[in-house]
Amino acid sequence: MAISEFWQDAIWNTAVVALGVTALAGLLAVPYAWLLERTNLPGRRALAAMLTFPYVLPSYLLAIAWIVLANPAVGWLNLLAKQLFGFEGAWIDIYGLAGIVFIEGTALFPIVFVSFRAGLQRLDPSLEDAARMSGAGPLTVFWRVTAPLLKNTYLAALIAVLLASIASFGVPAMIGAPGRRYVLTTALYSLVKQGSEDALFLAFEISAALAIFAVLFVVLSQVLTRRKAALVGGVTSRASLTELGAYRWPAACFCWGLAALLIALPLGALVLSSFQVTPGALSLETFGLTKWVYVLTELPGFGSAVWVSLETAALAALLVVGLSLAIAIVAWTGHYGRRRRWRSLARVADGLASLAYSTPGTVLALVLILFWTAVPTLSLANTSFALVVAFVVKYMLLGLKTVEPAAFLVHPSLIEAAKLSGAGPFATLWRIWIPLLRPALLGAGLLVFMPCLSELTMSILLHGPGTENLGVLLFQLQEYADRASAAVIGTILLLTLFAFNFVAGRITREP
Amino acid sequence: MSLKIEKLSKWFAESTGPQGPKRVLNALDLEFKAGQFYGLLGPSGCGKTTLLRIVAGLDRANEGKLSLDGQAFFDAASSAFTPPEQRNIGMVFQNYAVWPHMTVFENVAFPLRIRKRPEDEIRRDVNAMLETVQLGGLAERRPHQLSGGQQQRVALARALVQRPKLLLLDEPLSNLDAHLRDIMRKELRELQRKFELTAIIVTHDWDDASRLCDRVVVLRDGHIEQDDSPAAVFERPASEFVRRITRQI
Numbered sequence: 001m002a003i004s005e006f007w008q009d010a011i012w013n014t015a016v017v018a019l020g021v022t023a024l025a026g027l028l029a030v031p032y033a034w035l036l037e038r039t040n041l042p043g044r045r046a047l048a049a050m051l052t053f054p055y056v057l058p059s060y061l062l063a064i065a066w067i068v069l070a071n072p073a074v075g076w077l078n079l080l081a082k083q084l085f086g087f088e089g090a091w092i093d094i095y096g097l098a099g100i101v102f103i104e105g106t107a108l109f110p111i112v113f114v115s116f117r118a119g120l121q122r123l124d125p126s127l128e129d130a131a132r133m134s135g136a137g138p139l140t141v142f143w144r145v146t147a148p149l150l151k152n153t154y155l156a157a158l159i160a161v162l163l164a165s166i167a168s169f170g171v172p173a174m175i176g177a178p179g180r181r182y183v184l185t186t187a188l189y190s191l192v193k194q195g196s197e198d199a200l201f202l203a204f205e206i207s208a209a210l211a212i213f214a215v216l217f218v219v220l221s222q223v224l225t226r227r228k229a230a231l232v233g234g235v236t237s238r239a240s241l242t243e244l245g246a247y248r249w250p251a252a253c254f255c256w257g258l259a260a261l262l263i264a265l266p267l268g269a270l271v272l273s274s275f276q277v278t279p280g281a282l283s284l285e286t287f288g289l290t291k292w293v294y295v296l297t298e299l300p301g302f303g304s305a306v307w308v309s310l311e312t313a314a315l316a317a318l319l320v321v322g323l324s325l326a327i328a329i330v331a332w333t334g335h336y337g338r339r340r341r342w343r344s345l346a347r348v349a350d351g352l353a354s355l356a357y358s359t360p361g362t363v364l365a366l367v368l369i370l371f372w373t374a375v376p377t378l379s380l381a382n383t384s385f386a387l388v389v390a391f392v393v394k395y396m397l398l399g400l401k402t403v404e405p406a407a408f409l410v411h412p413s414l415i416e417a418a419k420l421s422g423a424g425p426f427a428t429l430w431r432i433w434i435p436l437l438r439p440a441l442l443g444a445g446l447l448v449f450m451p452c453l454s455e456l457t458m459s460i461l462l463h464g465p466g467t468e469n470l471g472v473l474l475f476q477l478q479e480y481a482d483r484a485s486a487a488v489i490g491t492i493l494l495l496t497l498f499a500f501n502f503v504a505g506r507i508t509r510e511p
Numbered sequence: 512m513s514l515k516i517e518k519l520s521k522w523f524a525e526s527t528g529p530q531g532p533k534r535v536l537n538a539l540d541l542e543f544k545a546g547q548f549y550g551l552l553g554p555s556g557c558g559k560t561t562l563l564r565i566v567a568g569l570d571r572a573n574e575g576k577l578s579l580d581g582q583a584f585f586d587a588a589s590s591a592f593t594p595p596e597q598r599n600i601g602m603v604f605q606n607y608a609v610w611p612h613m614t615v616f617e618n619v620a621f622p623l624r625i626r627k628r629p630e631d632e633i634r635r636d637v638n639a640m641l642e643t644v645q646l647g648g649l650a651e652r653r654p655h656q657l658s659g660g661q662q663q664r665v666a667l668a669r670a671l672v673q674r675p676k677l678l679l680l681d682e683p684l685s686n687l688d689a690h691l692r693d694i695m696r697k698e699l700r701e702l703q704r705k706f707e708l709t710a711i712i713v714t715h716d717w718d719d720a721s722r723l724c725d726r727v728v729v730l731r732d733g734h735i736e737q738d739d740s741p742a743a744v745f746e747r748p749a750s751e752f753v754r755r756i757t758r759q760i
């Protein structure tokens with residue numbers, strides 16, 4: 001198959017974006033993680049909470065926020081530059097590949113940050129202390145001891161970012177597509193929107209290539225993290241914090257300033273712009289509640305979108321939790337009981353789940369569409385169950401990763417004791433397993449519920465008339481240039497996810 | 512090298528009770544004379560590790576002064592502080608802390624590489640040191656291919672190769688079986704004499720302290736209960752608390 005120029009561009013753009021995003025996220029994460037975990041930087045805990053928050057947000061929220069701030073015509077930063085410095089024309093233009101890299105990089109940065117920081121917390125501090133006692137300064141210790149020991153953790157996190165940036169749809173659709181800068185996911189989307197059978201099959205071929213790519217990287221990342229267990233020694237003491245001395249306050253200003261610029265500024269702008277009634281000049285009179293009233297009472301499709309989002313996310317979360325529990329018990333039985341083969345069965349499920357998780361959502365959605373075209377009797381097309389099925393497939397891994405380790409902590413004697421007390425399988429499940437695993441099950445449910453609530457990548461392909469969810473509605477509003485309404489929905493999502501994130505933090509901290 | 516500790520106090524902000532922070536070390540005065548082997552003895556949680564880490568520079572005391580051969584390394588009053596990498600103190604950690612990503616040779620060579628010694632000198636010194644701790648044939652092994660006792664010798668070699676004048680040992684013998692423990696005690700004593708070291712060993716165990724050390728310091732809740740030769744501590748314990756420790760009850 002000859003690849004047209006359109007696809008060559010898309011492949012090239014995807015590569016540029018993926019590498020750029022990975023480099024940006026990787027470069028930012030290491031100094032942040034080190035400063036927060038190993039020095040006496042002021043306000044470390046608050047900063048860590050702020051830096052990890054974008055993790056639960058769909059990255060397209062940052063995209064609409066940056067469009068508010070930095071679109072060339074009426075972006076707030078550009079207007080400010082004009083008003084304050086008499087700057088003519090556009091000062092910054094968010095549209096284009098650089099904009100995608102910047103936004104996606106900030107959105108995916110928490111993946112590397114969280115995993116590198118966890119690595120630092122797991123690392124036995126005496127390994128670093130021993131290097132200090134051997135005469136190495138803090139930076140030498142980092143390069144000669146810390147970095148080599150956490151190399152694999154870091155690479156695995158970079159691979160996760162690489163895959164996520166290849167798979168991302170919302171940001172390139174909003175930031176790249178207006179200037180006809182397509183990446184693979186947005187190109188596939190435009191092809192499918194044309195609707196012809198040929199287009200669908202071409203899309204499928206390209207998807208297959210993307211999926212193979214994902215498989216390769218998943219395998220690589222598994223190889224990288226397999227030996228991690230050997231490193232996790234018992235942590236015997238607390239890490240000694242490097243005193244930053246004279247650098248303490250400059251470092252604090254830089255860290256807080258950058259975090260404010262990358263996270264607080266766009267999210268603040270998003271919320272504020274939902275109150276902006278008329279775009280254009282920045283003044284107090286242009287702000288008001290008009291758009292909120294409009295969205296909540298008049299906007300066609302809003303009520304239905306809220307319902308679809310809640311319904312599909314809740315159903316998907318329930319299904320994932322149920323399936324995870326079942327698979328976890330199978331794995332547990334295989335591990336502790338005599339049914340060794342059950343363990344392998346669960347391993348297969350784990351493998352499939354991580355494969356699905358790393359396959360781009362666009363590809364998963366296309367596979368489902370093709371399947372339903374081929375087998376119309378099973379078709380769920382145009383129903384909200386189409387979304388639920390896609391969500392369960394995509395996010396099954398999040399459930400398994402939470403529930404399985406918790407299940408393995410359950411000592412066999414607990415289950416045997418239940419059996420000896422006369423509990424049948426159902427009673428054991430209901431009275432023992434579910435209460436024991438309650439925090440993990442709740443945590444898994446929330447972990448799945450949150451991304452589903454604001455899902456866009458798969459929903460945009462799978463929704464039918466009347467089954468648009470909030471993500472799709474927001475995307476359509478953004479496309480039809482009703483940005484203020486989009487900002488209202490974005491703000492609602494932001495606040496909801498913030499609340500859920502808070503609750504999830506509470507639940508998972510429980511022992 | 513002699514180490515002098517004056518009015519040293521340490522508390523952790525996290526463990527603040529109703530009457531202010533609880534002091535882990537309470538106005539300690541101690542002197543460690545050059546070329547002597549000291550034992551730091553006391554129950555779990557009495558502050559032994561904390562004291563050792565403060566001497567090493569891995570932690571900072573809240574009050575007091577610390578000097579090596581009359582030169583102040585730490586002084587809370589003038590907030591003078593020499594970072595650990597400039598103190599030239601050797602330390603052996605309880606869990607050995609041998610770097611898993613380096614061979615035995617590279618582990619021991621690390622302090623010399625940091626000091627930018629020429630390659631041939633590094634090779635000579637490291638090999639000599641590995642012979643001294645009887646690890647001659649194992650230079651190219653990785654730590655996970657070593658037994659606990661061998662890892663301990665690597666840690667010891669790494670601490671000694673930089674020729675420190677002060678050696679700190681945090682319960683180095685507690686993870687070893689009785690036989691190996693006996694061998695290591697003798698070796699430690701010999702090495703200390705050979706390199707004319709001032710050494711401080713933290714231990715729970717009266718046998719370790721009495722067989723290894725010239726002097727024993729008994730700590731209790733952050734203050735010194737007794738500081739004397741092992742024989743004197745055994746025969747004339749300052750309190751019932753010390754007597755119990757020496758009789759191991």
Ligand SMILES: Nc1ncnc2c1ncn2[C@@H]1O[C@H](COP(=O)(O)OP(=O)(O)OP(=O)(O)O)[C@@H](O)[C@H]1O
Pocket residue numbers: 238523525526535553554555556557558559560561562
């Ligand atoms: N980073 C810390 N924060 C708060 N409290 C601490 C910290 N490190 C030590 N402590 C407290 O200081 C006291 C002394 O601890 P330390 O580790 O020095 O005891 P130890 O004598 O070495 O005990 P062990 O024999 O069990 O090793 C303990 O009560 C401990 O809880």
Ligand SMILES: [Mg+2]
Pocket residue numbers: 559560561
């Ligand atoms: Mg200790």
